[in-house]
Amino acid sequence: MTSLKTIGAKQPETTYIGRYAVRIVALKPSKEIAIIYVDKGNYYKLPGGGIERDEEHLSAAQREVQEETGAIVSLRNTNCIATTEEFRNDLHQISYCYLADVLDATGSPSLTEEERVDGLSHQWMPINEALEAMVSVKPTSELGRYIQERDIYLLTEAKKVLEDGYGQKV
Secondary structure (H helix, E strand, O other), X not given: OOEEEEEOOOOOOOOOEEEEEEEEEEEOOOOEEEEEEEOOOOEEEOOEEEOOOOOOHHHHHHHHHHHHHOOEEEEOOOOOOEEEXXXXXXXXXXXXXXXXXXXXXXXXXXXXXXXXXXXEEEEEEEHHHHHHHHHHOOOOOHHHHHHHHHHHHHHHHXXXXXXXOOOOOO
């Protein structure tokens, strides 16, 4: 069963805008994963983002990794390994996390203008170092604190799945 974490609390007086998103733990054969640093807000996050209207989760996952890192990935399977539900201001977001294998990491990111302004950059590091980086930073924004909590949880769950031998390539 997929694990679920709720971040924030639903406020009865708030009308929420719903959003669905994917987060990806993209593994190179060297066992390094992609991690995104966001300068504006001082936090690390997993590659990922919103699922567009009529887009499949797996297509969204592949697109987001390629946009944010330039890498081409293949998802290990169609099952998400963990889910988060966030209540942040007027946003109700559900994120689905997937494991993927990097097929080609030679491409360049194609960041949006907002992502460039926010100072997104990616690096590859072992999963334990990525977790340590996520835990050790002190985000300077509310958004960064939400993302930090979400992605530490998702990466911890991914690590457990990998250590247990689940999430193997299909």
